[in-house]
Amino acid sequence: MAEPSLPNSVSLAFVESLYEDFLRNPESVPQDWRNYFQGLSDGNGSTRAQRLSPSFKTWSIFNPPAAHGNGAVTEEVTTALLQERVDQLIRNYRVRGHIVAQIDPLGIPRPMAPELELGFYDLTEADLPRRVACESMCGGSTMPIGEIRERLRNTYCRSIGVQFMHIDDLDVRHWLQERMEGTGNHLHLTHDEQIRILTRLTDAVIFEEFIRKKFIGAKSFSLEGAESLIPLLDLAIERAGEHGIDEIVLGMAHRGRLNVLANIMGKSPRQIFREFADLDSDLYVGGRGDVKYHLGYSSDWETLSGRKIHLSLCFNPSHLEFVNPVALGRMRAKQDRARDEERKRGMVVLIHGDAAFAGEGIIQETLNLSQLAAYRVGGTLHIVINNQIGFTTSPEQAKSSVYATDVAKMLQIPIFHVNGEDPEAVAQVVRLAMDFRREFEVDVVIDMWCYRRLGHNEGDEPLFTQPVLYRAIKQRKPVREGYLEHLLKLQGVTGDEADEIAVSRQEHLERELSQATSGTYTAPSEAPRGIWSGYTGGPERDVEDVDTSVDRDRLVELLEMQTTLPADFHPHSKIESAVRLRRQMAKGERPLDWSAGEALGFATVATEGARVRLSGQDAERGTFSHRHAVLHDIETGRVYLPYQNLAPDQSPVEIYNSPLSEPGVLGFEYGYSLDMPDGLVLWEAQFGDFWNVAQMIVDQFIAAAEEKWRRLSGITLLLPHGMEGQGPEHSSARLERFLEVAADDNIQVVQPTTPAQYFHCLRRQVLRRWRKPLVVMTPKSLLRHPRVTSSLDDFALGRFERILADAKSNAAEVGRIVMCSGKIYFDLERERERQGRKDVAILRLEQLYPLSDETVDAALRAYRDGTPLYWVQEEPENMGAWRFLKIRFGEAVLGRLPFKGISRPASASPATGSHSSHRKEQEQLIAAAFA
Numbered sequence: 040m041a042e043p044s045l046p047n048s049v050s051l052a053f054v055e056s057l058y059e060d061f062l063r064n065p066e067s068v069p070q071d072w073r074n075y076f077q078g079l080s081d082g083n084g085s086t087r088a089q090r091l092s093p094s095f096k097t098w099s100i101f102n103p104p105a106a107h108g109n110g111a112v113t114e115e116v117t118t119a120l121l122q123e124r125v126d127q128l129i130r131n132y133r134v135r136g137h138i139v140a141q142i143d144p145l146g147i148p149r150p151m152a153p154e155l156e157l158g159f160y161d162l163t164e165a166d167l168p169r170r171v172a173c174e175s176m177c178g179g180s181t182m183p184i185g186e187i188r189e190r191l192r193n194t195y196c197r198s199i200g201v202q203f204m205h206i207d208d209l210d211v212r213h214w215l216q217e218r219m220e221g222t223g224n225h226l227h228l229t230h231d232e233q234i235r236i237l238t239r240l241t242d243a244v245i246f247e248e249f250i251r252k253k254f255i256g257a258k259s260f261s262l263e264g265a266e267s268l269i270p271l272l273d274l275a276i277e278r279a280g281e282h283g284i285d286e287i288v289l290g291m292a293h294r295g296r297l298n299v300l301a302n303i304m305g306k307s308p309r310q311i312f313r314e315f316a317d318l319d320s321d322l323y324v325g326g327r328g329d330v331k332y333h334l335g336y337s338s339d340w341e342t343l344s345g346r347k348i349h350l351s352l353c354f355n356p357s358h359l360e361f362v363n364p365v366a367l368g369r370m371r372a373k374q375d376r377a378r379d380e381e382r383k384r385g386m387v388v389l390i391h392g393d394a395a396f397a398g399e400g401i402i403q404e405t406l407n408l409s410q411l412a413a414y415r416v417g418g419t420l421h422i423v424i425n426n427q428i429g430f431t432t433s434p435e436q437a438k439s440s441v442y443a444t445d446v447a448k449m450l451q452i453p454i455f456h457v458n459g460e461d462p463e464a465v466a467q468v469v470r471l472a473m474d475f476r477r478e479f480e481v482d483v484v485i486d487m488w489c490y491r492r493l494g495h496n497e498g499d500e501p502l503f504t505q506p507v508l509y510r511a512i513k514q515r516k517p518v519r520e521g522y523l524e525h526l527l528k529l530q531g532v533t534g535d536e537a538d539e540i541a542v543s544r545q546e547h548l549e550r551e552l553s554q555a556t557s558g559t560y561t562a563p564s565e566a567p568r569g570i571w572s573g574y575t576g577g578p579e580r581d582v583e584d585v586d587t588s589v590d591r592d593r594l595v596e597l598l599e600m601q602t603t604l605p606a607d608f609h610p611h612s613k614i615e616s617a618v619r620l621r622r623q624m625a626k627g628e629r630p631l632d633w634s635a636g637e638a639l640g641f642a643t644v645a646t647e648g649a650r651v652r653l654s655g656q657d658a659e660r661g662t663f664s665h666r667h668a669v670l671h672d673i674e675t676g677r678v679y680l681p682y683q684n685l686a687p688d689q690s691p692v693e694i695y696n697s698p699l700s701e702p703g704v705l706g707f708e709y710g711y712s713l714d715m716p717d718g719l720v721l722w723e724a725q726f727g728d729f730w731n732v733a734q735m736i737v738d739q740f741i742a743a744a745e746e747k748w749r750r751l752s753g754i755t756l757l758l759p760h761g762m763e764g765q766g767p768e769h770s771s772a773r774l775e776r777f778l779e780v781a782a783d784d785n786i787q788v789v790q791p792t793t794p795a796q797y798f799h800c801l802r803r804q805v806l807r808r809w810r811k812p813l814v815v816m817t818p819k820s821l822l823r824h825p826r827v828t829s830s831l832d833d834f835a836l837g838r839f840e841r842i843l844a845d846a847k848s849n850a851a852e853v854g855r856i857v858m859c860s861g862k863i864y865f866d867l868e869r870e871r872e873r874q875g876r877k878d879v880a881i882l883r884l885e886q887l888y889p890l891s892d893e894t895v896d897a898a899l900r901a902y903r904d905g906t907p908l909y910w911v912q913e914e915p916e917n918m919g920a921w922r923f924l925k926i927r928f929g930e931a932v933l934g935r936l937p938f939k940g941i942s943r944p945a946s947a948s949p950a951t952g953s954h955s956s957h958r959k960e961q962e963q964l965i966a967a968a969f970a
């Protein structure tokens with residue numbers, strides 16, 4: 040086919056317009072173009088590139104019509120065309136190079152990428168000497184195509200595969216291109232650096248071998264096959280030091296954890312061996328303590344340049360990946376303590392398994408937190424120990440994505456896949472990832488491909504399920520051996536030097552082992568240290584109650600301050616009326632409502648020096664529109680934060696809308712509480728029952744951390760609770776589930792029914808030196824209930840009462856005691872008034888746990904023996920507090936008041952979906968209480 044000439048590649052627009060003309064009227068374009076376009080439309084004459092490419096633009100570039108008119112294709116034209124094709128080739132190496140990169144030490148065949156072959160662009164080997172330009176590889180000059188291709192192969196297809204072309208920002212992509220293509224993605228290491236890598240690999244290998252030999256059959260979740268993790272972390276921490284980082288929080292699962300504890304965290308092998316020997320069982324009777332590969336540790340690392348970096352490895356439960364938001368929260372709190380608002384001084388390192396990274400939803404939730412102002416920590420380094428297996432499950436059963444890390448592409452960050460058997464490539468990737476993180480203050484992912492030499496744990500037989508794979512793995516020489524051979528070849532190290540490193544490590548471990556089992560071993564102290572000194576856990580009876588009252592004038596002042604908006608601020612009219620009501624409360628003209636109680640709780644602790652941080656879904660306004668912690672000017676949209684304008688020297692009150700996530704956000708706030716013992720750290724559920732999405736954070740961290748890990752937390756959960764006819768899912772905060780995990784005074788569960796009770800409870804949480812998670816069942820309809828009010832005196836003179844006595848009945852006349860908790864109290868009280876009953880006392884159990892006999896006795900002492908005590912609850916019989924209390928008190932409370940329960944019948948679902956049946960049920964319930 041005669042082909043018309045294409046003046047140069049820039050004239051694509053010209054060709055396109057010609058093609059449009061052709062489509063409209065074929066006669067309107069010159070004959071040769073007409074032939075060419077016809078060829079395209081009937082599929083004739085197209086090259087492989089044309090067939091594969093859907094775009095007309097690409098066709099015209101790859102197979103342009105040739106000479107037209109004078110028939111000569113100028114030199115300039117061919118150069119431009121060549122450049123276009125090579126540009127496409129370069130681009131495709133950047134986009135697709137990772138597909139063929141040699142990142143898998145097991146060499147399992149990877150897909151082909153036709154776009155990386157010369158023929159795809161109608162280029163041949165003969166074109167390789169021709170020179171073209173490439174900005175990132177040769178600046179303003181040119182290079183032979185062959186050299187460019189070689190550089191691209193080295194950069195993108197050797198031991199490193201990079202996914203970064205999903206990043207939209209051109210500057211970010213250029214930064215990466217320059218850093219990678221400029222060096223062929225290769226780091227030139229000095230002799231000392233090579234020796235250090237070899238030494239760290241030796242540390243890793245010797246430790247695993249030692250454990251395996253000395254503690255035969257014990258579970259250690261060996262790192263073998265992935266030993267490069269140790270030099271990787273070593274290099275990352277050193278680089279962090281160069282970046283001015285002085286705190287690192289690490290989170291990781293079981294795999295290689297003991298190795299990391301010994302070789303990175305600096306935990307003495309002696310202590311680890313002692314735990315293996317299990318000689319201190321007396322410390323752990325009664326379900327206390329945890330297995331050794333879940334324990335946390337902290338220490339100081341000294342970098343080569345003499346800088347100190349504090350490392351904290353978070354304790355974590357077996358539940359994979361849930362430690363991630365906890366680690367982020369810890370770092371955020373550390374940064375806040377250090378007033379590091381730029382979030383530059385700390386870094387989080389999260390180490391993941393490949394199956395867990397692909398499978399656990401908490402990964403996505405944690406990544407989603409990374410760029411949010413309320414949760415940012417300046418970028419996390421994610422390291423995936425990609426051993427290409429999860430227990431006995433192969434990758435093709437474990438993920439629908441190509442890579443285990445694909446979920447991370449939701450962020451505008453690079454993902455570096457690297458062959459863990461090439462320690463120098465690992466070193467290059469670490470440097471690049473760390474520098475990228477620092478430059479752009481975002482997360483970055485290193486996916487280190489390796490294998491698992493043994494079974495899932497040491498007692499496990501991998502040949503049952505992966506016989507072929509494990510035969511292949513058996514043939515692999517250990518990574519240290521491979522690297523040593525490489526260095527020997529380079530004459531960077533001698534065999535004797537390498538042996539010396541190994542022998543000295545071995546001897547060190549032998550000495551540690553004999554110390555571990557000797558009679559002189561002393562266990563390290565577990566007493567709270569650093570910012571935690573002076574705080575206690577343990578039983579509530581061991582701590583004094585504190586005075587939580589606040590001087591009345593001060594309360595008035597704080598209420599007024601919150602109602603003073605800037606002169607040029609235009610609030611919504613309803614906000615204006617709320618502000619007016621607040622002013623009346625301040626003047627003592629009306630009692631305080633729930634919202635004012637909370638406001639005073641936050642304001643008083645913040646002005647006394649404690650930081651307040653609350654996050655949750657729509658927490659700024661409050662789901663039920665009661666909080667209004669962030670006011671929006673209705674004309675300009677500008678925001679005003681009343682809580683941040685209380686006093687120049689106040690502590691911050693940060694109230695944030697969270698993303699729509701429960702485990703991620705609760706995990707984060709829990710982590711924050713671990714490093715902010717002196718603050719009031721709260722998480723609010725939109726409706727109380729949504730915490731069940733985050734149940735794992737409650738069960739494995741909040742409820743059990745003190746017993747498992749001796750770690751305290753004052754995290755406070757605000758959970759709207761109460762049966763109001765809103766259906767099965769907006770009624771119950773599943774009180775029963777908290778009471779089920781309540782033991783050894785591990786948590787506090789309260790349901791305050793007055794604003795002042797809530798106020799005192801919040802203050803008590805900060806003012807006591809006793810740090811315990813606090814679960815508050817909070818109101819919904821009661822937020823505006825006319826009886827749910829407190830006077831200023833209740834705030835100024837009162838304190839939190841665990842049981843609210845009945846001031847309206849006379850004990851001598853009482854023949855029936857009704858005890859309840861929460862909202863039902865107001866229904867019961869109204870009914871008692873309606874019936875004019877003087878023989879019924881109604882007591883409110885405001886603190887359901889811990890609940891001491893002394894507290895109960897003090898509340899019930901006045902009543903005659905034998906007076907029946909009815910527990911009345913809105914919840915079905917199998918929910919709420921009934922079964923917990925039934926077991927607690929048995930047939931008779933304190934052995935003298937016969938004990939019975941009144942509730943809705945047992946039910947699988949917490950509440951009915953019909954508002955009118957809710958009302959009927961409620962009426963029956965209340966009637967039964969007075970029967």
Ligand SMILES: Cc1ncc(C[n+]2csc(CCOP(=O)(O)OP(=O)(O)O)c2C)c(N)n1
Pocket residue numbers: 294357358359391392393394395396424426428429430491495
């Ligand atoms: C939430 C959760 N589900 C299941 C398990 C059980 N489990 C422990 S390790 C493991 C496999 C993990 O595979 P991977 O993430 O690839 O880590 P690897 O052991 O291969 O290093 C499983 C299923 C768990 N610990 N936590």
Ligand SMILES: [Mg+2]
Pocket residue numbers: 392393394424425426427428429430
């Ligand atoms: Mg795995």
